[in-house]
Amino acid sequence: xxxxxxxxxxxxxxxxxxxxxxxxxxxxxxxxxxxxxxxxxxxxxxxxxxxxxxxxxxxxxxxxxxxxxxxxxxxxxxxxxxxxxxxxxxxxxxxxxxxxxxxxxxxxxxxxxxxxxxxxxxxxxxxxxxxxxxxxxxxxxxxxxxxxxxxxxxxxxxxxxxxxxxxxxxxxxxxxxxxxxxxxxxxxxxxxxxxxxxxxxxxxxxxxxxxxxxxxxxxxxxxxxxxxxxxxxxxxxxxxxxxxxxxxxxxxxxxxxxxxxxxxxxxxxxxxxxxxxxxxxxxxxxxxxxxxxxxxxxxxxxxxxxxxxxxxxxxxxxxxxxxxxxxxxxxxxxxxxxxxxxxx
Ligand code: KG4
Ligand code: ZN
Numbered sequence: 001x002x003x004x005x006x007x008x009x010x011x012x013x014x015x016x017x018x019x020x021x022x023x024x025x026x027x028x029x030x031x032x033x034x035x036x037x038x039x040x041x042x043x044x045x046x047x048x049x050x051x052x053x054x055x056x057x058x059x060x061x062x063x064x065x066x067x068x069x070x071x072x073x074x075x076x077x078x079x080x081x082x083x084x085x086x087x088x089x090x091x092x093x094x095x096x097x098x099x100x101x102x103x104x105x106x107x108x109x110x111x112x113x114x115x116x117x118x119x120x121x122x123x124x125x126x127x128x129x130x131x132x133x134x135x136x137x138x139x140x141x142x143x144x145x146x147x148x149x150x151x152x153x154x155x156x157x158x159x160x161x162x163x164x165x166x167x168x169x170x171x172x173x174x175x176x177x178x179x180x181x182x183x184x185x186x187x188x189x190x191x192x193x194x195x196x197x198x199x200x201x202x203x204x205x206x207x208x209x210x211x212x213x214x215x216x217x218x219x220x221x222x223x224x225x226x227x228x229x230x231x232x233x234x235x236x237x238x239x240x241x242x243x244x245x246x247x248x249x250x251x252x253x254x255x256x257x258x259x260x261x262x263x264x265x266x267x268x269x270x271x272x273x274x275x276x277x278x279x280x281x282x283x284x285x286x287x288x289x290x291x292x293x294x295x296x297x298x299x300x301x302x303x304x305x306x307x308x309x310x311x312x313x314x315x316x317x318x319x320x321x322x323x324x325x326x327x328x329x330x331x332x333x334x335x336x337x338x339x340x341x342x343x344x
Contacts, residue, residue, distance in 0.1 A: 001320060002028075004073040004098075005313025006061065008091030009083025009111050010137070011035040011044045013056040014309035017068035020317055023120065023127050028068035030310045031060050032303070042177045043167075050086035057094050064309070073104065077316020080108035080326075081336035082138070088332035096328050107316045108326040110339055111307075112139055115273035116151075117318070118311035119300040126298035131267045133258050135282075136274030136307075137163035137178070140216050141338075142257055144265045148318050149340040154261050155214025162250060162276045165218035169225050169246050173239050184279050187247040190240030197224045197249040202256055208264055214257055221249055251285050258286065262295055270297045273311075278302035 001021065007014040012035070017028040035052045038044045065071070078095035080088060092108070099106035115134050119126040128150075132143040140157035160168065163180055170179020175186065200221050206213045225246050232238040258270060270286060277283070283299045290297050304310060 001075065001317060002070060002073045003313040003317050003320065004061070004065070004076045005309035005311075005316060006057075006076065006078040006091045006095050007111075007114070007307055007309040007312045008053040008057065008087050009079045010087060010307055011038055011049050011052075012307040013053050013060045014307065015061040015064035016309035016313045017064055017070050017073065018310060018313035018317060020314075022321065023124070025121065025314055025317060027121055027310050028070060029064045030303070030308060031064045031067065032308050033060050039177050042171060044084070046084045046086055049084055050090055053087055053090035057090055061094070061098070073102070075099070075104050075316065075320050076106045077109050077313050077320070078106065079111045079114065079312050080330055081110055081333035083111055083332075083334065085332050085334050092330055092332045096330060100328060105320070105325045106328070106330060107319050107324060108330045109312045109315045109319070110336060111312075112141065112338055113340075114311035114315045116143070116145065116271070117148075117314040118273050118304040118308070119271050119298045121304060121310055121314055122300055123298045125269065125296060126271045129265075129267055130269035130271045130298075131258060131261045131265065132271045132273065133254060133277075134273045135162040135254065135276035137161060137167065139274065140218075142214050142216075142261055144261060144267070145271070146342070149322070150342050151338055151340050152342050152344055153338065154344060155216060155257060157216040157218060159217050159219040160222060162216070162218060162254065163274065165222055165250060166276065168222050169243070172226055172229050173243055180275060180279065183243050183247065184281065186240055187244040187281065190244040192245040192248055193241040195228060195238070195241050195245035197221055197245050199249050199253050199256070202253050208260070213260065216253065216257065218250065221246065247279075247281055251279075251282050254282060255285050255289050259289060262290070268295050270295060272297070272299045273305065275306045278305035
């Protein structure tokens with residue numbers, strides 16, 4: 001089956017063509033147009049994002065089809081939740097019109113389920129059962145995935161998402177938006193030195209069943225950074241060590257909670273997804289923790305870690321093969337639970 005994927009949930013206009021059956025899927029093309037304009041404002045401006053999607057959607061889809069040498073496709077998969085509604089509506093409207101004109105089905109895809117499938121496009125072993133850590137700009141989710149379409153949510157953030165924490169701390173340190181990759185570079189070139197921040201929501205006395213055993217919270221860490229910045233007599237010299245200490249605290253928390261999930265469910269694979277999965281320190285720390293325990297860690301490349309339509313096409317393929325279709329009244333939603341949830 002050939003699936004055209006479309007993603008417009010935030011500030012990337014993306015289209016991809018994917019051929020496949022089950023876990024045997026081949027990416028034929030992937031076009032990602034990042035809306036750099038938001039850097040001027042230090043964050044995504046929703047109306048500007050919607051208008052930029054409207055301008056870009058036709059050429060981005062046409063280019064994905066041209067690069068794949070694909071005139072025809074069997075279905076259109078489009079992100080319809082969660083995200084900025086005005087941005088999602090552009091992709092959903094376009095996908096429905098295109099599917100109608102071509103006489104093929106359209107399927108709405110949950111953006112976070114897309115992130116779950118991204119790594120499988122690059123690593124054949126990144127298939128269920130596995131423990132999943134999804135760390136993006138809008139979400140932080142720890143999941144046990146016993147099969148595609150059967151997801152047990154173990155933990156989520158109570159305030160800022162991991163990527164959001166990176167972006168906010170980067171801003172405090174005077175780095176450009178989106179700050180994650182800039183902060184990672186600054187941290188990599190520094191030692192934490194005199195700075196050390198408490199690991200958020202991490203205590204030894206937590207036990208499975210406690211609400212905070214798996215959950216995350218990053219706003220306190222952000223405040224600790226703010227206090228360190230304010231107290232610094234020489235921020236030029238302290239920026240690097242503060243960035244490093246922040247990243248160390250955040251990574252430690254993610255590694256520890258992921259370890260708890262792997263242990264409880266006895267999984268032998270960890271699959272990462274979302275923009276922060278492109279962070280080399282996080283991936284290295286997880287590998288250091290798990291390799292000697294016989295647990296393999298799968299991380300997507302930066303291109304597939306951040307928002308892209310390939311992962312949407314891949315998740316769409318899964319649902320289409322199960323016979324699922326959306327109707328032409330498919331709508332867009334700012335929030336929506338992940339499909340296929342099983343009780344924790
Ligand atoms: O998954 P994504 O592209 O968009 C959402 O669905 O939110 O994630 C974007 C987020 C941003 O917060 C960005 O700063 C962060 O991922 N990010 C990183 C890195 N690359 C992207 N954070 C830390 N280190 C990175 N290398
Ligand atoms: Zn995303």
